Amino acid sequence: xxxxxxxxxxxxxxxxxxxxxxxxxxxxxxxxxxxxxxxxxxxxxxxxxxxxxxxxxxxxxxxxxxxxxxxxxxxxxxxxxxxxxxxxxxxxxxxxxxxxxxxxxxxxxxxxxxxxxxxxxxxxxxxxxxxxxxxxxxxxxxxxxxxxxxxxxxxxxxxxxxxxxxxxxxxxxxxxxxxxxxxxxxxxxxxxxxxxxxxxxxxxxxxxxxxxxxxxxxxxxxxx
Amino acid sequence: xxxxxxxxxxxxxxxxxxxxxxxxxxxxxxxxxxxxxxxxxxxxxxxxxxxxxxxxxxxxxxxxxxxxxxxxxxxxxxxxxxxxxxxxxxxxxxxxxxxxxxxxxxxxxxxxxxxxxxxxxxxxxxxxxxxxxxxxxxxxxxxxxxxxxxxxxxxxxxxxxxxxxxxxxxxxxxxxxxxxxxxxxxxxxxxxxxxxxxxxxxxxxxxxxxxxxxxxxxxxxxxxxxxxxxxxxxxxxxxxxxxxxxxxxxxxxxxxxxxxxxxxxxxxxxxxxxxxxxxxxxxxxxxxxxxxxxxxxxxxxxxxxxxxxxxxxxxxxxxxxxxxxxxxxxxxxxxxxxxxxxxxxxxxxxxxxxxxxxxxxxxxxxxxxxxxxxxxxxxxxxxxxxxxxxxxxxxxxxxxxxxxxxxxxxxxx
Numbered sequence: 241x242x243x244x245x246x247x248x249x250x251x252x253x254x255x256x257x258x259x260x261x262x263x264x265x266x267x268x269x270x271x272x273x274x275x276x277x278x279x280x281x282x283x284x285x286x287x288x289x290x291x292x293x294x295x296x297x298x299x300x301x302x303x304x305x306x307x308x309x310x311x312x313x314x315x316x317x318x319x320x321x322x323x324x325x326x327x328x329x330x331x332x333x334x335x336x337x338x339x340x341x342x343x344x345x346x347x348x349x350x351x352x353x354x355x356x357x358x359x360x361x362x363x364x365x366x367x368x369x370x371x372x373x374x375x376x377x378x379x380x381x382x383x384x385x386x387x388x389x390x391x392x393x394x395x396x397x398x399x400x401x402x403x404x405x406x407x408x409x410x411x412x413x414x415x416x417x418x419x420x421x422x423x424x425x426x427x428x429x430x431x432x433x434x435x436x437x438x439x440x441x442x443x444x445x446x447x448x449x450x451x452x453x454x455x456x457x458x459x460x461x462x463x464x
Numbered sequence: 465x466x467x468x469x470x471x472x473x474x475x476x477x478x479x480x481x482x483x484x485x486x487x488x489x490x491x492x493x494x495x496x497x498x499x500x501x502x503x504x505x506x507x508x509x510x511x512x513x514x515x516x517x518x519x520x521x522x523x524x525x526x527x528x529x530x531x532x533x534x535x536x537x538x539x540x541x542x543x544x545x546x547x548x549x550x551x552x553x554x555x556x557x558x559x560x561x562x563x564x565x566x567x568x569x570x571x572x573x574x575x576x577x578x579x580x581x582x583x584x585x586x587x588x589x590x591x592x593x594x595x596x597x598x599x600x601x602x603x604x605x606x607x608x609x610x611x612x613x614x615x616x617x618x619x620x621x622x623x624x625x626x627x628x629x630x631x632x633x634x635x636x637x638x639x640x641x642x643x644x645x646x647x648x649x650x651x652x653x654x655x656x657x658x659x660x661x662x663x664x665x666x667x668x669x670x671x672x673x674x675x676x677x678x679x680x681x682x683x684x685x686x687x688x689x690x691x692x693x694x695x696x697x698x699x700x701x702x703x704x705x706x707x708x709x710x711x712x713x714x715x716x717x718x719x720x721x722x723x724x725x726x727x728x729x730x731x732x733x734x735x736x737x738x739x740x741x742x743x744x745x746x747x748x749x750x751x752x753x754x755x756x757x758x759x760x761x762x763x764x765x766x767x768x769x770x771x772x773x774x775x776x777x778x779x780x781x782x783x784x785x786x787x788x789x790x791x792x793x794x795x796x797x798x799x800x801x802x803x804x805x806x807x808x809x810x811x812x813x814x815x816x817x818x819x820x821x822x823x824x825x826x827x828x829x830x831x832x833x834x835x836x837x838x839x840x841x842x843x844x845x846x847x848x849x850x851x852x853x854x855x856x857x858x859x860x861x862x863x864x865x866x867x868x869x870x871x872x873x874x875x876x877x
Contacts, residue, residue: 290870295779316783323781330873334776338474348780350467396780408873 241307243436244269244292244404249301251287261287262459265301271403274430274437276450284459285440286408292438293326293406294318305404323352327397327405329422329439331412333389335381341368341392342377348399367395371425387418394425405429407439411446423449468786471777472793475766482762483798489758490802490849491809497748497845498810503817504744506836508737515733517610518670519726521708522700524715526558527722557694558721565698577604579697580682582689586632587649588640595636597650597678598697599685608701611666611679617644618664623681631664635675650678654690749848755802756852759795763857767791767864775869788858788865795857799850806849807842 249265252258262284269275277285290296291303294310302311305325310318335344345364349355365377371391381389390410397405411419423446429435441447455462476483536544561578568576580599585592602620606612612620616634623629630648642648642662651657660680668674686692702708708725716723727734774787818835
C-alpha cells in the first residue's frame, strides 16, 4: 500500500492565457520515505506539494492517500484529511501571533478533538521539548528567533501524529545551521518514526540528505 | 466551537483600539436606543394616562356621525338625490336620557353620568374668559372621572353647599384672577346670566382643560343654558380602557348618537405620537446601522490582516465553516459586548433624563421627563444590535472562509 500517490496529475490555472503549473505527474511515496523535491524557480515544486497536500485540487488526474482517492471529496472532507493525516511546514512559520507557541502547537490537536485541552497542551509541550524548545513553550512567536519559530512550526505540523509531513522551502528563511537542524528533524521523522516526509527545497546540499530526490522542470518530473 | 471562540476573542484583543471603538459604537447605539425608547414610551404612557384621567372613557354626544337620511333616500339608496332640503329643527339634547343611563347602570362594571355642556363667558373683575361649563351630578360624576382626585382646593360636593356653586380649573381661575369664595358672573349664549360662587379648584395637568373648564350642578347649568331637563353628554367609565372603543361602537349602533371612546376622540394626537415613535425608531435604527458599519469595518480589517492565519488554519484542517464562525463570532462578540455596555449607558442616560426638572406647559403639563423602564427595550435594542453585528460580520467572514490558502501562502513566500 502506497502512502501517497499522484496519478496523471496536472494543474492548469484558467485565464485568458492558461498557465500550466504541473503536468502529467505520476509519483508514489511510501511510508518512512524522506523525499526532496527540487528544481529551478517556477518549475512547479510548491504547486506539486500543495496538490499532494490537498490544499489545491488537480485539474486532471488524482491524488490518493493510503490508496484512497481524494479527488471527489468535498472541501470539508479534504479539511478533515489534512487535519488527521497531513502536517504542513511552510517557508514562513505562520504561527498565530496571539497564541503562545504551546497554544499554537496544540491548535490542531484541539481541533481534532481527540484529546482534552490539558492533555493537548501537555502533548504540545512534549513535542516542543523534543524539538529543543522545552524552555520556551509559553513564549509568543515574536519572542523567538527565526530558527526557533520554524521548529515550533514543525512541532505544530507533527501535533496530530500525521502520516505525511509536507514542507515547502522550510529552510528558506533560516541560516545554514538552523536549516540543518530542521532537516535533522525530518530525517528522524522518516527513519525513526516511519513518517513520509516530502520537502521542497532549492538547496542542493540539504536535498542531498533526503533518501529520494525528485527534480521538476517546467512542471514535469525530470527523469534522472 | 470553544476553540473558534478563543481564536475570535484573541483576534479582537490583538486590535484593542479598533475593537474598543467598535464596541463603543454599538454601546452608543444600544444606550441611546434604550434611553430614547424609555423616554418615548414614558411620555406616551404619561400622556395617555393624563388623557385617560382627564377624558371620558366613552362619551355619548347629542350628535350624529352622519347626517340622517331622508326616507326616500333610505328606500331607494343611490337612485334618489335630494337637493335644497331644509333640515328639520330639532331640539338638541339626548332623548330618553334617563332610561339610557338606567340601562347603562345595569351593565356590570360600567358607570355613567349625565352632563350638560355649553359655552359660557365668565366675568370677574373686568376680565372676560370663555369657558366650557359642564353641568354635572356630582355623585355620579366622581364615579366616571378623576375630578375628585384632581381637586386642588375644595371638594366636588362643595357644589351642593352653595346656592350657585362653580368649580373651575386652576388655570381658568388664574386667568380670571379669582379665588375661592369669589362671585363670578357667568353668561350663556342663551342670554341667561348667573352670579356663581367659586367653591373649588381642580388641576388635571391637561392645559386645555385646566384653563377653560368649569363645573356646576346639572340643574344650574340647565338654567344657565335655558335647557331645562336636557342633557347633551353621557360620560361612561369602563373597567378596562382597551374595551372602550368596542363599547362605544356597540352603543352607537344601538342608540344612534355619536359615541366616542377616549382614543377615538384623541386619535389625531395619538397618531402623531405613533409618527413620533416611528421617527424615533428610524433614528435609533440609523445609529445601530452606523454601529454595524463599524463592526463590518473591523471584521473586514481583521480578515485582511489575518489572511495568513486563515491560510494556516485551513492548511491545518479547519473547515470553511470554522473560519466563517471565527469571524462571525468576532462580530457577535462585539455586538454582545457593546450591548452589555449599552445597557449601562442607556440606564445611566435614563436616570439623567429623569432627574431633569422643568415646568413646561404644552398640551400636557410636564414637570420632568417621564421615563418608562422596561426590560423589553433592552431586549429589542440588543436583538437589533447583535443581529446587525452578525450580518455586518458575516460578509467579510464569508469572504475569509472562501480564501484559497494556496494564494495566500504563495503571496507570503
